[in-house]
Amino acid sequence: MLTRRNRRAAACLTAALLIPLTLTACTTESHARARTCLTGTLAYDHRDAEAGPAKPLVTRPARNANWELWGRTSGHSDAPGRKLATGITDSGSGRFRACAKEPGTLREAHVRFRSGSTDLWRVVRSRTSQQEYAFDSPSRRDVSADQSLGTVKVPAAMSNAWHITDTLNLLYWKRDNPTSACWTRRQVTGRCDQLTFVWTRREAAEGAGYFDLGGTNRVIAAGDMTDSEHFVLHEAGHWFQWQLYGRDLPDATNCDPHYIEKRSSGTCAWTEGFADATAAYVLGDHRYVDETGAETSLENDATTPGWDPGDEVQGRVGGSLLDLWAKDGPDGGSWNRTLRLMASEPSADFREYFTVDRPKASPPLSTTGSAEAIVGRHTISTR
Ligand SMILES: [Zn+2]
Structure with missing residues (x-):
């Protein structure tokens, strides 16, 4: 019977005979085997607001999350550890395989996890902090x-x-930027901008639950707010629109407070409606769910009770966008064409987006037929 190592070597040899190129892969493989690795799966618990007010506790894999391998080669317990490698967990399973670059035995090794994903996004401890949350796995010796x-x-x-x-x-x-790792097609500087969330256990005196436009340009969150993934993605949606517009957003007037079904202003309804639509689109529903698990439907028409009409109502704007981007909708089944348009043509409000800017997309996005019918159903006039 072959040992595991021999079996793999045998498989390698067969493959190498068939395709000489495979030899390189096998050589790399045998080096990889000699390396020292800590493996496992990173998981986290959260209260699931999307499941309703009971908010059941669920466990999920932490995907694409930063890890660092730390280790000590010396036998002295007071010798300093070194960072030996960095990486991210698997994008589906949350698994990690943290391997030292050089072969050999480590006297001590552990994995440090950080609340970020490469340099593209992170969660930090305070408004002014650059530090992600971090913790160490159990330690292994020899x-x-x-x-x-x-x-x-x-x-x-x-x-x-x-x-x-x-x-x-x-x-x-879903960011639709196939040619680069950056968030959008429009980058102000030569490198990708990083989305930063601040999360604190308790809400600070300045409050929380918003995108700090013109201040830190971070999303400020606290406590249980993040039980709602709609909340997280709504706030990220503000940052995303700000990125699409080249680090700019329309000045939203009469926006504090604002309600999904109530009139605010054209600029407020546009930015809030886009953020609501972002969260629903990304999660594949037509809802806004808050941190208590209560939900508001973004499906609405002229008969929906308690709703103000028109394009100064964020829920009318958000509902229209979702229907325009729907699988069988007029925009080709996704929001991609709107994102591309937004990265070249910022709009101050939904009216400008629909009547002035959609015709400028290439190819133009429709403003007649089913597109006009969709916004009309949401009580928005395009005349
Ligand atoms: Zn908002």
């Missing part, structure tokens, strides 16, 4: 080859930071 840590759970006191980090994947995957 590690050579692979050692599994099993499932590593984020400590409860900081699990909301990983819930944010994990949820932001959903927006990132």
Whole structure:
């Protein structure tokens, strides 16, 4: 019977005979095997507001989350550890395989996890902090080859930071920027802008639950707010529109407070409606769910009770956008054409977006037929 190592070598040899190129891959493989690795799956708990007011506690893998491998090669317990490698967890399973670059036994090794994903987004500890939340896995001694840590759970006191980090994947995957890792097609500087969330356990005196436009340009969140993924993605949606517009947003008037079904202003309804639509689109529903698990439907028409009419109502704007972007809708089944348009043509409000800017898209986005019918159904006049 072949040992595992021999079996793999045999498979390698066969493959190499068939395709000489495979030899390189096999050589790399045998080097990789000699390296010292800690493996496992990173997971976090959160209260699931999207499931309703009961907010059941659920466990999810932390996907694309930052890890660092730390280790000590010396036998002295007071010798300093070194950062040996960095990476991110798997984009589906949350698994990690943290390997030292050089082969050899480590006297001590552990994995440090940070609440961010590469340099594209992160969750930090305060308004002024550059520091992500971080914690260390259990430590392993005298590690050579692979050692599994099993499932590593984020400590409860900081699990909301990983819930944010994990949820932001959903927006990132739909950002429609195929030629670059950056968030949008419009980057002001040569490098990708990083989305930063501030999360604190308690709400600070300045309040929380908003995108701090013109201040830190960070999203400020606290406590249980992040139980709602709609909240996280709505606030990220403000930052995303700000990015699409080249670090700019229309000045939203009469916007504090604002309500989904009530008249505010054209500029407020446009920015808030886009943020609501972003959250619903990314999560694949037509709702806004708040941190208590209460939901508001973004499906509405002239007969919906309690709703103001027109394009100064964010829920009318958000509902229209979702229908324009729907699978069988007039915009080709996604929001991609709107994102492309937004990155070249900022609009001050929904009226400008629909009547002035959609015709400028290439190819033009429709303003007649079913597109006109959609906004009309949401009580928005295009005349
Ligand atoms: Zn908002």
